Amino acid sequence: MDKLRAYVVGATGLVGQRYVQLLADHPWFELVGVAASERSAGRRYGEINWVLETPMPSKAAELKIDKLDVDSLPKVDVIFSALPSEVAARVEPEMARRGYVVVSNSSNMRLEPDVPLLIPEVNPDDLSLVKEQRARRGWSGLIIKKPNCSTTILDLPLKPVLDELGVSKIHVVTMQAVTGAGYAGVPSVAILDNLIPYIKGEEEKIVNETRKIFKADLEIYATTTRVPVLDGHTEAIYVDTVKDFDVEAVVELMARFRSVPQELGLPTAPPQPVIPTRAIDRPQPRLDRMAGRGMSVVVGRIRKLAPRKLAFVALGHNTIRGAAGNAILAAELLVKSGLWA
Amino acid sequence: MDKLRAYVVGATGLVGQRYVQLLADHPWFELVGVAASERSAGRRYGEINWVLETPMPSKAAELKIDKLDVDSLPKVDVIFSALPSEVAARVEPEMARRGYVVVSNSSNMRLEPDVPLLIPEVNPDDLSLVKEQRARRGWSGLIIKKPNCSTTILDLPLKPVLDELGVSKIHVVTMQAVTGAGYAGVPSVAILDNLIPYIKGEEEKIVNETRKIFKADLEIYATTTRVPVLDGHTEAIYVDTVKDFDVEAVVELMARFRSVPQELGLPTAPPQPVIPTRAIDRPQPRLDRMAGRGMSVVVGRIRKLAPRKLAFVALGHNTIRGAAGNAILAAELLVKSGLWA
Amino acid sequence: MDKLRAYVVGATGLVGQRYVQLLADHPWFELVGVAASERSAGRRYGEINWVLETPMPSKAAELKIDKLDVDSLPKVDVIFSALPSEVAARVEPEMARRGYVVVSNSSNMRLEPDVPLLIPEVNPDDLSLVKEQRARRGWSGLIIKKPNCSTTILDLPLKPVLDELGVSKIHVVTMQAVTGAGYAGVPSVAILDNLIPYIKGEEEKIVNETRKIFKADLEIYATTTRVPVLDGHTEAIYVDTVKDFDVEAVVELMARFRSVPQELGLPTAPPQPVIPTRAIDRPQPRLDRMAGRGMSVVVGRIRKLAPRKLAFVALGHNTIRGAAGNAILAAELLVKSGLWA
């Protein structure tokens, strides 16, 4: 097939750069344009402050950065959005109204009932909410959201546990990478030889988004912290299960967890979405964040602390599985779903 | 009074260096000697690899390092021990047998019923266990232990909560500084841009020591992690209380918590052992670890997440309140107790 | 004597905070007020984002932050300025015109011939330039500048070398702490696991300011870099000397270097402004930046690489000796000079 034309808005930020990186050799999508705020518009993409660990894809470097303007968007098949939420709240519905398929990283609208909040392995069926969305809002396009990065990294390993054992209560403490706050979000003076036990709005997102994704009024307690790590969010998790378990069984059910993206062979789907490790001191962000090319969540320290009291540590790449990668995977699911505009 | 003669064994390690730093201008103790393993013995203390953030006290620099030899210990009034546990297990009882007062940082013997495991503000009365200890073991000296650093930083703010509200369950996740592992304990390759969600033996220590200190079979779940921070352990804590509470009341009861060391005006006692902060993004290790000259625990993010579900974040200096400072405070309590040899 | 009333403008930034910290128990100066930009004005100083390693002085916490307004300055004896240069360029001359003594950290006017650019141990006599300054400009007040932080840390150990051996050429490479760029100057994403080999304007400042300070058209080559260190600038320096030397002699001449501030016993003057160390792997920022309470420059790796080719590494605290401390020392010199307004 001809590749679908993809457009990235908010393309100069950290998540925007991940979109550009991940779309570079994508078999289905072709990155045909990028847009950003006035400040960068008009420059070549190659001139921006690229801060990923591998060189910028050479084709992307040649693109001219458009000024984001909802009235003069190019003809494309899908828009990947990494806009700041307050901009996204204004612009994305306009895009959808004009017929664009928008797959978005921004936090606005995530909790609206007709908006799919997709972790493709966890709640693929929620994609069909777009039918209701279009009908109700009269849009010819549509909007799909991916959840908060910490939500995604929590919910992926939680899914098989919840399905097999049931979950009555969750206590989670996150240790999140600085890239989660954007390029200038955490000054070095604030985080060198330090950590910050607060991330604005993050705890509420974990609670509310997880409840929406699992369609369950789960009892979740979250404390979110920022640590001097570049990429990779680590989460120490306690789960009170409904059924009792033994540790080996939990390792097994996580290891064999597969879902629709794996069945469909979606290009960005990792072969194994949740990778339990038996190494005593893992997962570690620097060593495990690229598992499954950044799309797998690595789980370690799986312990039974008491009957029906499970503990483990989960780690995922915050700007790949937690952001751009998850959004692209959602778009791939949409392509295969027959729900495309 | 004449100062009591203090001797530091294991004096070249990180905790040993803290002992030396904190004893430098101590009003009651005079550092008269230091001992270390064969490797350092015979050199001047000024020649060691001093790694604290302020220059070595000039008097300490002049001391010659003794080879640790239980058969030729100098005549001193108190021995502060920062020996590796396996060495301590062998040497400390011998010292006590020979009549020495040993105040020790090492983890051996902490759980033995006749050994005081002291956080002077939390369980000062346990000091009197030394009577039983001496009687039972036939020692003319005695051994006092301070708990694991993470235990101490957890138990200090827990004490007033437990006293006022009752505690039925605790979930804790620690984020511990690299100095907790000793000078060479964590290679830089292992921790730069990284964290490690495992510290050998630490979770068991938190559980077992806290139960001993509070004389209660508390339900405690602990996950301990290492983060790229130099000094200061941070702990994200969830407490299920017996009585319900409001947040302001918890702030108040922590803020006004005082105990025997404050009443006695012990020199190393901080005016306020637990300092609740209202700043939304505190405590932070770099900014708060020196509160109360490293002897206070700073508590923030005090939240009520549900009825009888308290959450907060606690931070303390791991080698001061968590180690040498707490040990010196325990020795001061002993001086005032009338239990001295 | 009654203490002189000191006022800090630009008091909320990193250098402003150092002024406040260093003035807290100053024997000659009393901090009576602080000013900042509109954003902070009206709040108590205790509410700002204090980021130094020790708690904020309690008296400072009570001060109300004034909005900086040159037309309604309080009656004070000396103004310590840590304003951004573009603001300083506008405001400081107005202050001097209105009769205020301004001691400034900002880079504007540093190279003007009638402005003392003071490292009190290096060029104390330049203080008398203020006579010319006032006469020429018709000011009843005056302005004194301290040099760039890297300049100061280079020039202090250079002074005795230049005096004794003569200097024909200097190659310097700096490794500068992130606090040198201000609180938000270096994002953590930019510097974790990284360094940046460029600091805007810094190389020119080192060259031009050093030439002015030594009144010599020295051949200086500078490369300035930013490293993930919080405080303390390190400089690797090669000096081509005019006379030949042996290393011991250089150690000696640095060690015994004293100057007017030491002779006058100025309160902020370190007993030994330049401290050569014989430890093979020093100076190191974390271990040596607080030498002389942050006012000494520690020098190590003193080597003779060839005849008349001297190499060494110098380190100083960038916001104490490199900024606020040096400015306060300059003010103390002024107090003793008889040149006071």
Next chain:
Amino acid sequence: MDKLRAYVVGATGLVGQRYVQLLADHPWFELVGVAASERSAGRRYGEINWVLETPMPSKAAELKIDKLDVDSLPKVDVIFSALPSEVAARVEPEMARRGYVVVSNSSNMRLEPDVPLLIPEVNPDDLSLVKEQRARRGWSGLIIKKPNCSTTILDLPLKPVLDELGVSKIHVVTMQAVTGAGYAGVPSVAILDNLIPYIKGEEEKIVNETRKIFKADLEIYATTTRVPVLDGHTEAIYVDTVKDFDVEAVVELMARFRSVPQELGLPTAPPQPVIPTRAIDRPQPRLDRMAGRGMSVVVGRIRKLAPRKLAFVALGHNTIRGAAGNAILAAELLVKSGLWA
């Protein structure tokens, strides 16, 4: 052709791990075995503490680790050595005597006149020294060395400058990554919020190896420092040239520098060995170390400071171009040279 059988000795250390990573999909070499010290011998390679940023190649994980024993080496075509120098000094000559082709990272023998010290783009002709080596030593095998990592990163950009402009003097200051010291070489307590201005033996290596490589008694002054960076050595370099130059010409001659490895299309040869960048604040280790898949040196801040005074900053990946990658490239050159045993 059939792939050549490669064997890595010292395979569990950081450089050993890089060999294993880079040989994983190598078109000419097949990794058939790994050896290490007694401690690891007998375990599967998959069980070691792998610390590279990408997962261990799955085929390598299956290899059993041999105990290094020169008397029972397997039949292989080439041995890549990452042994500690003192072990290498004993073992490598024995291997060569027994007919093995040894390509080594270790520092022993580097300066012996009949041992090629190869940067394949800089001194490819030195490979022919092996003829003399075998003749003189009576070896049926041979030994090739790669230089110190900092030497390589200096000499690559120096080569075109030296060829075109001549070089009379070099001042260099390195800022080296912690992986250069091996896994446990730099404790985190030693380097967090810090740097260390000394690396044992490193300055001499830069001077002596560069002189050997360029066959010139160059005047070189080196200061080597360790910084809290994981991978990538940065070097601030001043070069006194013989001919005068303009900056654009230097950019050009670096950019177009190609050599034998590029002409021969060696698999590990980067298309462009030296990449000058015009970005004002580059090269930076985190962003540039993977240029040319870790085999290019990125050069920035190219400046003319005075007539015939060139300054620039160079950066290369210390364990790829600086170690294992350079060694593999040397082996590739040997394959094509007709000098193979």
